[in-house]
Amino acid sequence: MTHQADDFVQLGATRDGLDPYLDCARRRGMRAVLVETPAYLRWRRMLGRASFDLELPVEQPQDPAEVATALAEAGVAPRLVLSGFERYVYAGFELARVVRAAPWPYVGERFRPLDKHQQREALRRSGTEVHQPRFALVGTDEAAELDYPQVVKPSDGGGGLGVLLVDDPHQRQCAVELIQGMRNYGGGEFVSVIAEEFVKGPELSLQGVAHDGRPYLLSVCEKLTTLEEVPGVPGLSGFREVGHLARHGSTADGGLLELAEQCLHAAGYQEGPFHVDVIQGQAGPVFVEMGFRLSGGALVALVERATGARWAEAVFAVHLDRRPPAVPPARERAVGQITAVSQEELTAGAELARAGHDVEVVRAAPFPPGDALDAADRQVLASDLSRHTGSVGRVLVTAANCSEAQALLRPLVATRLRG
Numbered sequence: 427m428t429h430q431a432d433d434f435v436q437l438g439a440t441r442d443g444l445d446p447y448l449d450c451a452r453r454r455g456m457r458a459v460l461v462e463t464p465a466y467l468r469w470r471r472m473l474g475r476a477s478f479d480l481e482l483p484v485e486q487p488q489d490p491a492e493v494a495t496a497l498a499e500a501g502v503a504p505r506l507v508l509s510g511f512e513r514y515v516y517a518g519f520e521l522a523r524v525v526r527a528a529p530w531p532y533v534g535e536r537f538r539p540l541d542k543h544q545q546r547e548a549l550r551r552s553g554t555e556v557h558q559p560r561f562a563l564v565g566t567d568e569a570a571e572l573d574y575p576q577v578v579k580p581s582d583g584g585g586g587l588g589v590l591l592v593d594d595p596h597q598r599q600c601a602v603e604l605i606q607g608m609r610n611y612g613g614g615e616f617v618s619v620i621a622e623e624f625v626k627g628p629e630l631s632l633q634g635v636a637h638d639g640r641p642y643l644l645s646v647c648e649k650l651t652t653l654e655e656v657p658g659v660p661g662l663s664g665f666r667e668v669g670h671l672a673r674h675g676s677t678a679d680g681g682l683l684e685l686a687e688q689c690l691h692a693a694g695y696q697e698g699p700f701h702v703d704v705i706q707g708q709a710g711p712v713f714v715e716m717g718f719r720l721s722g723g724a725l726v727a728l729v730e731r732a733t734g735a736r737w738a739e740a741v742f743a744v745h746l747d748r749r750p751p752a753v754p755p756a757r758e759r760a761v762g763q764i765t766a767v768s769q770e771e772l773t774a775g776a777e778l779a780r781a782g783h784d785v786e787v788v789r790a791a792p793f794p795p796g797d798a799l800d801a802a803d804r805q806v807l808a809s810d811l812s813r814h815t816g817s818v819g820r821v822l823v824t825a826a827n828c829s830e831a832q833a834l835l836r837p838l839v840a841t842r843l844r845g
Contacts, residue, residue, distance in 0.1 A: 432455075432456050432457065432503075432505050433456065433457045433458075433459055433502050433503055433504050433505060434447065434450075434451040434454075434456040434457065434458050434459065434504070434505065434506050434508075435459045435461060435497065435502065435504040435506070435507045435508075435521075435527075436448070436458070436459065436460050436461070436478070436507075436508055436509070436510045437461050437487055437493065437507065437508070437509045437510065437514040437517060437518040437521060438461070438462060438487055438509055438510045438511035438513060438514035438518075439460060439462050439466060439467075439470055439475070439510050439511060440510045440511060440722060441511060441585065441722055441810065441813075441814040442722045442723055442724045442814075443473075443475065443724070443790070444724060444726055444727060445475070445476050446720065446726045446736075446737065446738030447508055447510065447720075447738050447741075447742075448460075448476060448478060449738070450738050450739055450741075450742045451742075454742065454746075456505070456506075457479045457480065457502075458478045458479045458480075459478060459479065459480045459481075459482060459497070459500075459502050459504075460478035460480070460481045460482070460510075461482045461484050461487050461493055461496065461497075462481070462482075462483065462484070462487060463483065463484065463485065463486075463487060463612050463613075463806060464483035464484075464485070465799075465802070465803040465806040465807050466612075466806075466807065466810065467481055467483050468799075468803060469799065469803065469807055469810070472794045472798055472799075473791070473793070473794070474791060480500065480502070482496050482497070482500055482502075484496050486612070486614075487513075487514050487517060487612065488513060488514055488516070488517045488612060488614060489517065490517045490520040490521040490524055491524075493517065493521055494521060494524050494525060497525070504521075504522070504525050504527040505527055505528065505746070506522075506527055506528045506529070506742070506745055506746060507521050507522040507525065507527050507528070507529075508529075508719075508741065508745075509718075509719050510719075510720075511584070511585075511611070511719075511722070512583075512584025512585060512611075512717060512719065512722075513584055513610060513611040513612060515539050515717070515718050515719050516538075516539050516541075516582075519533065519537070519538065519539050519718070520538075528745040528746060529697055529698050529745045532696060532697045532745070532748070533695065533696055533697045533698055534694045534695060534696040534697070536694055537693070537694045537695055537696065539693075539718050540693055540716075541581045541582040541617065542579065542580075542581045542582070542583075542620055542715050543561070543563060543581040543618060543620045544581075545689075545692075545693065545713075545715060545716055546558055546561050546620075546622075546713075548692040548693055549688070549689070549692045549713060551692075552688070552691065552692035554688040554691070554692060555688075556685055556688050556689065556692075556713050557707065557709060557710060557711065557712045557713065558712060558713040558714075559622045559623040559624070559625050559712065560572055560573070560622065560623045561620055561621065561622035561623070562620070562621060562622075563581070563618055563619070563620055563621075564578065564598075564602050564618075564619040564620065564621050565619075569621050572621055572622070572623055573623050574592070574593055574594055574623075574624075575591060575592060575593050575623075575624040576591075576592050576598060576621050576622060576623055576624055577589065577590070577591055577592075577621070577622050577623075577624050578590045578591075578592055578598055578601040578602060578605070578619060578620070578621045579605070579619070579620060580605055580608075580610070580616035580617070580618070580619055580620075581616070581617055581618045581619065581620045582610070582616055582617045582618075583610065583616060584611065585611070585722065585809075585813050585814065586664070586665055586666055586667065586813060587608070587610070587611070587809050587812075587813055588604070588605045588608050588616070588664075589664060589665045590604070590605070590656070590662060590663065590664050590665075591624060591653065591662075591663050591664070591665065592662065593661070597661060597662055598621065600659050600662055601662060602619055604656065604659060604662070605619050606619070608809065609805075609808055609809060610809065611809050611810060612806065613805065613806045613808075625705045625707050625712050626705075626707075627705045627706045627707045627708070627712070628648060628649075628705070628706045629648070629649040629651060629703070629704075629705055629706075629714075630646060630647065630648055630649065630682070630703070630704050630705070630706060630711070631646075631647045631649060631670075631701055631702065631703045631704070631721065632645075632646055632647075632675070632678065632682060632685075632686055632701060632702045632704070633645045633646075633647065633675070633701050633721060633725065633729050633737060634675065634686060634699075634700055634701070634702075635698065635699055635700070635737070635740045635741055635744055635751040636690050636695055636696060636697050636698055636699075636700055636744075637696075637697055637744045637749075637750045637751060638696060638697070638750075639690060639691070639695075639696045639697075640687070640690075640750075641683070641686040641687055641690055641700070642675075642740070642750065642751045642753055643675030643676075643678050643682075643683060643686065643753075644674075644675045644729055644733055644735040644737055644740070644751075644753060645672050645673065645674060645675050645729045645732060645733050645735065646672070646673055646674075646675060646677055646678045646682065647670040647671060647672045647673075647725065647728075647729075648670065648671040648828050648832070649667055649669075649670055649671075650667070650668040650669040650670070650671070650764065650832070650835070650836070650839065650843060651665055651666065651667055651668060651843070652665070652666050652668050652839075652842045652843055653665060653666075654666055667723060667765075668764055668765060668839050668842055668843060669762060669763055669764035669765060669835055669839065670723065670725060670728060670762065670763060671760055671761075671762040671828040671831050671832055671835075672725070672728045672729055672731075672732035672733070672760060672761050672762070673732060673733075673759075673760045673827070673828055674732065674733045674756045674757050675733065675735075675753065676753075676756040677756070681710050681711050682704070682711055685702065685704065685711050685713065686700075686702055689702055689713065689716050693716065693718075695718060697744055697745065698718060698741065698744065698745065699718070699719055699720050699737065699740075699741045700716060700717065700718055700719075701716070701717045701719075701720075701721045701725075702715075702716045702717075703715050703716070703717075720737055720738060720741070723765070724763065724765075724820060726738060728761060728763050728822070731761045731822070731824075732757070732759065732760060732761035733754060733757060734754035734755075734757065735751075735752075735753060735754055740752065758826065759824060759825065759826060759827070760824075760825055760826070760827050760828040760830070760831045761822060761823065761824050761825075761831065762822070762823045762825070762828070762831035762832060762834070762835045763820050763821065763822045763823070763835075764820065764821050764835050764838055764839050765817050765820055766817065766818050766819050766820060766821055766838075767816050767817060767818060767842075768818065769818060771818075771821065771838050771839060772787050772789065772818060772819050772821065774821075774837070774838045775787045775821030775838060778821075778823070778834055783823065783825075783834060784823065784824040784825070785821065785822065785823050785824075785834070786821075786822045787819065787820075787821055787822075788819050788820045788821075788822065789818065789819040790817055790818055790819045790820075792818075793815050793816075796811070821835065821838060823835055
């Protein structure tokens, strides 16, 4: 029997242990449905994550037709469809269109989520003045003209998977071969590989919600990143985000707000969550990439702690209530966090608290041993196991501004940071 049309469907599970959309659905009395691969649903249960009202195993959640069939067979009548993970953003918007659920059609009737290469092409065609590095698909004539160093990455990857820094053609070839040997989340293949000239500078991300084509910025985050050597490939390194420093969106200068507006316009994105990654180059902000979803890495909680903004609630409000997101008044503070990978980092955070600083140490439950999964599940989850395990907790610092928060957090992870 078909359920009443008040189901919330989340395509893909979050990887950071938070379930903000699930919390929103329950507060509204909606039945919450999670669609994921059978392997990840088993892994999620091992991790002790919160249970949705209905969890549907689908072999290929990136296939909207397969998901639509599974929902129909389970009697699910979606009122709202949102993606919980980057891998399934493309299918999520198409699924909403197929089943005629929010955010369709207000997201933009012609909107299709763009991968990393498509975003750059859309910005280039839009005639905006947004700065971005020179780029090209690997294997094209244009790629041979790019200067080094370069960043090489899958055009449809997520979570930092396969994002590599190279210094010469030999390293780039090694990077491309490495990426081509990887599997995307869920075990699929990547569509293509993009190379772009590396831009040096502080890395920022904007978190917001679009409504009627207008960006509402909730927060601005400064990133702490590290370079990790790739095992077995001398000289090749990949990027990993170590931490973030969040402040109220009203602190974004006009250049960042204008960049967000131009990105939404170029993508044709009218309504929903977004985040934009930028580098503060010498000539101003340089566009890196845009996501049409909530950020991972526990940023949803960090944004709320720093600004009072409930990002997921703002998304439900624009999609279901058709009203602009409520942006809390500006707060004169910043909140920073680092993802700890050792007990020593957690201990150092606890020492800051004992010294009188506003610090909280959040310890994570231990990950199950690798042999808890059978060989088939390990193959499907290979990218998840390489990118989303290893954390032992987080250290959070509240301070007057990002500089003070960074001064407290940076020594905790100094051996891991680059630059």
